[in-house]
Structure formats: structure tokens, C-alpha cells
Amino acid sequence: MLELIKRSPAYVDGYREYCSELYDHGVVWFRPTDPAFIDDTWFARTESWYSRKEQGLIEGQPKSIHYWAIDGDRFIGEFQLRTEFPPRVTEDIGSIGIAVRVSEWGKGYGTEILRQGLQLAKAHGMEKALYTVSEENAASIRICEKLGGQYADTIEAYNDAEGRHRMRRYWFTL
Numbered sequence: 001m002l003e004l005i006k007r008s009p010a011y012v013d014g015y016r017e018y019c020s021e022l023y024d025h026g027v028v029w030f031r032p033t034d035p036a037f038i039d040d041t042w043f044a045r046t047e048s049w050y051s052r053k054e055q056g057l058i059e060g061q062p063k064s065i066h067y068w069a070i071d072g073d074r075f076i077g078e079f080q081l082r083t084e085f086p087p088r089v090t091e092d093i094g095s096i097g098i099a100v101r102v103s104e105w106g107k108g109y110g111t112e113i114l115r116q117g118l119q120l121a122k123a124h125g126m127e128k129a130l131y132t133v134s135e136e137n138a139a140s141i142r143i144c145e146k147l148g149g150q151y152a153d154t155i156e157a158y159n160d161a162e163g164r165h166r167m168r169r170y171w172f173t174l
């Protein structure tokens with residue numbers, strides 16, 4: 001059964017495998033940690049950085065809460081929640097970051113992570129959440145629309161990984 005949990009040292013090996021799968025597949029729609037950085041000391045080295053990020057204390061980074069998706073002892077993917085709406089959120093990354101390891105695509109995990117993630121967003125006091133997605137990302141558009149995301153508009157967007165692209169924005173009412 002899929003669960004969203006806070007980051008945990010027990011799942012670091014699975015997290016590294018997940019990051020490697022996305023890197024090796026050349027995924028640009030979600031950039032995980034470079035797997036080369038994830039060694040035995042990585043969790044301890046980065047713990048305070050993530051804690052400060054969750055409190056919105058990292059300059060240039062929106063406040064962002066990180067969850068890992070696991071099924072039993074298998075690492076499946078992740079869910080990131082941005083609870084505020086600075087321009088970086090509204091014009092680029094949205095309230096929600098979601099990814100599933102490539103070897104588990106197409107099994108319903110993405111839908112379930114988003115479903116549980118929207119419940120978490122509500123539990124964090126959010127009344128609405130913005131989902132931003134490249135026009136070319138058909139699987140992500142599908143899970144968003146399937147769970148009731150309301151299409152708002154399509155804008156021209158830019159980030160280093162994707163370059164210039166057309167990005168759809170959807171709202172979830174929570």
C-alpha cells in the first residue's frame with residue numbers, strides 16, 4: 001500500500017535508485033537530486049538544509065515540504081508541497097512536485113501520490129493548490145485532470161531543464 005512519509009534514512013538507498021532512474025531516462029519535468037551526491041553521509045549532511053527549506057529559510061527557494069512515497073520497503077517516488085504562492089510557484093514550479101521512479105510508471109502510483117498529496121495539502125491548511133505542467137507531459141496532465149484539476153490557462157515558461165516551453169496551469173480546490 002502506498003504511503004507518503006517524511007524523508008527517512010531507512011529509504012536512502014531506494015531514493016538513490018529512484019534518482020538514478022530519472023537521470024538515466026533523461027526526465028526534464030522533475031529534477032531530483034544528482035545521484036552522484038547521495039552517499040552514506042548524504043542524509044545527515046542535508047538534513048538541516050531540508051529543514052530550513054521546509055521553513056522557507058533558504059534564499060531564492062520557496063517554502064517546500066518533502067515527502068517520500070513508499071510501498072512496503074520499496075521506494076516509489078516523491079511529493080513536494082509548496083504552501084505559499086510566490087512568483088516562482090505561480091509562474092514555474094507550482095504548489096506540487098511529483099515523480100515516480102521510471103520502473104514503476106503506469107501502475108497507478110502517480111495518481112495515488114497526487115491523491116494523498118492533495119489531502120496533505122489540505123491538512124497543511126491550503127484551500128487551493130496550483131498544478132503546473134508542460135503541455136508535452138501527457139501522463140502528468142492525465143493524472144491532474146483525473147483527480148479534478150481545473151484548467152486555468154497556458155503560459156510561456158522557461159527553466160534550465162526544459163528551456164522555453166508552454167506550460168498549463170490547473171487549480172485544485174481543497
Ligand SMILES: CC(C)(COP(=O)(O)OP(=O)(O)OC[C@H]1O[C@@H](n2cnc3c(N)ncnc32)[C@H](O)[C@@H]1OP(=O)(O)O)[C@@H](O)C(=O)NCCC(=O)NCCS
Nearest residue numbers: 029030098099100105106107108109110111138139140142
Ligand atoms: C507523471 C508521473 C508522475 C505519472 O506517474 P504514473 O505512476 O505513471 O501515473 P499513473 O500510472 O497513476 O497514471 C498515468 C496515467 O497517464 C496515462 N498516460 C501515460 N502516458 C501517456 C501518454 N503518453 N499519453 C496519454 N496518457 C498517458 C496513463 O494511461 C494513466 O492514465 P489512466 O490511469 O487513465 O490509464 C510519472 O510519469 C513521472 O514521474 N514522470 C516524470 C516526472 C514528472 O513528469 N512529474 C510531473 C511534473 S508536472
